[in-house]
Amino acid sequence: MAENSDKTFYITTPIYYVNDIPHIGHTYTTIIADAISRFKKMDGYDVFFLTGTDEHGQKVEKSAAEKSMTPIELADKVVMRFKDLWKALNIDYDYFIRTTELLHEKGVQKIFKSLQRQGDIYKGDYQGHYCVSDEYYLPEDVPLEKDGSKICPDCGKKAIILKEESYFFRLSAYEKKLLDFYAENPEFVRPQSRMNEVVSFVKSGLRDLSITRTTVKWGIPVLEDTDHSVYVWFDALHNYVTGLGYDWNLGLFVRFWPADVHLIGKDILRFHAVFWPAFLMAAGFDLPKCVYGHGWWLKDETKMSKSKGNVLDPQVILNTFGSDSLRYFLLREIPIGLDGNFSHEGFIHRVNSDLANDLGNLVQRTMTMIQNYFGGTITEMDKAEKEDKKLAKEFKAVKTKIHQYYEDYSLNKALEEIWSYINTINKYLADNEPWKLAKNEENRGRLGRILYQAACALRVIGYFVYPVMPDSADKIWTFLGENKSPAGQCFSELQFDQFKPKQKTRKPEILFPRVDLKEFLKEEEKEKTMATINFNEFKKMDLRVAHILEAEKVEGTDKLLKLKVDLSTEQRQLVAGVAQEYAPEELVGKKIAIIVNLEPVVIRGVESQGMVLAAEVGGKAVFAFYPDDVPAGSKVV
Ligand SMILES: [Zn+2]
Known part of the structure; x- marks a missing residue:
């Protein structure tokens, strides 16, 4: 919105190494950058937000070889995952720089040459x-x-x-x-x-x-x-200038350089705070204004890393909760300089208590009352009394504080302040009990005033949460009948009372469904097992064609058949839950596929030395039968 502004702001994340897949750590840095960038835009700045990937080096070469890929194929694949995740998380970056891009390579070579000279x-x-x-x-x-x-x-x-x-x-x-x-x-x-x-x-x-x-x-x-070939850091760090147009878009570069803030994890502080300014001094560039080293998210009190196998997959959380809940949690829970411990209990508590109860309920209740009592129209009635004016008065103080906190990158404090104001609004409604006033026509004027005040307060809440929760903020404004995103309004121009007369609202929908911890953990476990089988694991499964020699019902059950099968090298006994689909005599002589190298299990007292593969159709099992000329024992691949 502020493209003509003379105030510019350039923010970067580190470029992420493509030898890794996106996890909470990358997610955290990028969400911080996105929230700051959105705030700065609302505050009248012309913002450039850069993120990207670091794609060179020995480790990428090695991983790619292990996967029988070329390094660039591996990089392309991982880049896709990053981009998909940023999209799902509503990350609104301006450019995604890849160090394998020609414009980057040429820029680095040029700087190298000139420093050499x-x-x-x-x-x-x-x-x-x-x-x-x-x-x-x-x-x-x-x-x-x-x-x-x-x-x-x-x-x-x-x-x-x-x-x-x-x-x-x-x-x-x-x-x-x-x-x-x-x-x-x-x-x-x-x-x-x-x-x-x-x-x-x-x-x-x-x-x-x-x-x-x-x-x-x-x-x-x-x-x-x-x-x-240019070694890791001299290559990677220069992304902050090549991604901004150095040597290919001079106008862009001149407008935004130097960076206002390089956001980084504290583990790469030395490279950014020592090597990088030295490279820049040598090349004659201005130096960045700030390098901000944020803390780490720990899981069970240790740093998450691929080698430790305790990496949280943000995609699983996103599938269940949507992007705003995750954005809120990561930014609310800790100040960005400190470490935090990620626990599912903590996360779900925040979702249920702060989001579903405090904010979600407030929006739902207020909007529903406006729908039910005033046909969806925001109606300013009766004069504001002292207690009504309090909300507006407090807004002014809150606005100043929130502005300060956002400007200082104290995102957790900004959110605390917003939630304290949400509590004030909740208390205002609880004290005035509009739902009781609605029972008596005489109170209609007073009722209109209270709901008007609440709607005004919700509108500014939607505005304040926008940098952190853009989706929910847009929804709140849509419910309120604002035909625009909060992003379109300048922070300095935000007032408490900015509705058009008789503004029409829309029916609200639930913003944050409550989540049950046990259900979520179950879902996560399921997704994990589905998501993590790779080709090597698949290769470990020994699948064979088996010739059914005998079949009979397992005594005392309706569903189980006991099968004796031949694998040419040996015979096996299996238990399969297909008695309702197949009569034993139908199966004898047929050839099916089984997994041979599963640990044996005992089902209803009968040992099963393998598992039969079947399609599940409408809750019923359907076998795939091989033709007679396929020998028993053939490998299924
Ligand atoms: Zn080492």
Whole structure:
């Protein structure tokens, strides 16, 4: 809305590594960025919001090979998953940068060349303790083990000694300049505690940075020395300028650079707060205003990671709750600088209590009363009394606070403030009991006033929650008969009382259904088992054609048949729940498919050494029969 505004705002997420699949961590960073970006737009800024993927490096090369794919095929696939997830979560980014895009590669090569020419990049030999898993040489200050090796502080694996020809970035030359910059810009790293970490790291001495590899083929080649490819961070960090048009859309770049905030997980702080400003200083670019390191979501008190297998799949939560509940929970639960623990109980409590009860019920009740008592028209009647004016008065104070909190990226505090106002509205209705007033025609004027006040308050609530819950905010405004999204109104122009006379409202629908924890966990378990079988797991299943030799009913049951089958190498006994579909004599002599390598189970006292495959049609089992000339024991693939 503010494309002509002279106030601009540029926000980024890190680019996500395509060797990973999207999880709550990525989701969290991206939701924070989206909420801030939406707020800034409402506040009159012209905003550019960049996200994307980091696609080069050894790990991607390796994973792709393991999956018999090319690296770019793997990247394409994972990018699709990220984009689908961002769509489902209502992430409204302006550009999705991929480091394999030509515009990025060319930009990096150009910057590389120019730093090389001015002497900030030089060629040398590098030897060090190298962590293959994290693809970096360990810092010097990592202590030696007894056997002279080093253990990677990030992943705990033993590092190897590596020596290779490499280009170096003259990081050591920027030590003093960086320290001066931090001193002059104490807000550059947030939260403050993290700034202290960064300063002491730089004070401990900076060594030149190896920025190319000859051992990694999947990377951006160095111009005129193509045995070398640009190494992870020099490649990845430059996405923040190439994704903004550096070297392909100068107008865009000039308008938005430098970044107002790079949002990152605290684990990549050093790269963003030390290497990145040094690269930029060398290239002569202005420096970003802020690098914000947010905390991690822990599961069972440990960091979620693919290797630990405790990654939460946001898609499962989205399928059940929709995007706003997840956005709300992640932003409400903790301040963005701190760690949080994700628990299903905590999540469902928030959904049921804050969303379904406090907000959802308020909307539902108010809108239904307007429908029932005033035919859906918002009708301002009777003069406002002192207690009615209180809602409007409080709105002014609340608006100022919420603006401050959003501006400070204190999203959890903004939400707390909004919910405290929601409680005030709920209390206003509880105190005035409009549903009782409605029983007597004499009170109609008073009733109209109360519902009018409540509708005004709901309208501003819809506005306030928009950055965090855009879907619900749009719905609330639609119920209220506003034919626009809250996004279209400027924060500074928001008033308590902005309805047209006799505004027509719409019938509300339920915003947040209540959820039962047990039901949800069951659903999640089901989705997980369905979602996680991969080809390797499928390959583990031994499926064979079996020739039915005998069939009889299992005594004392209506549904079970006991089958004796031949697999050519052996005979097996199976129990199948098909007695209502097939008579035993129908089956003898037929050939069916069975899973051979299932653990045997005992059903009604009879052992079943395998399982028969059948189609389920209207609750009934239907076997697939093979023709006579298919030998028993043939593999089913
Ligand atoms: Zn490591």
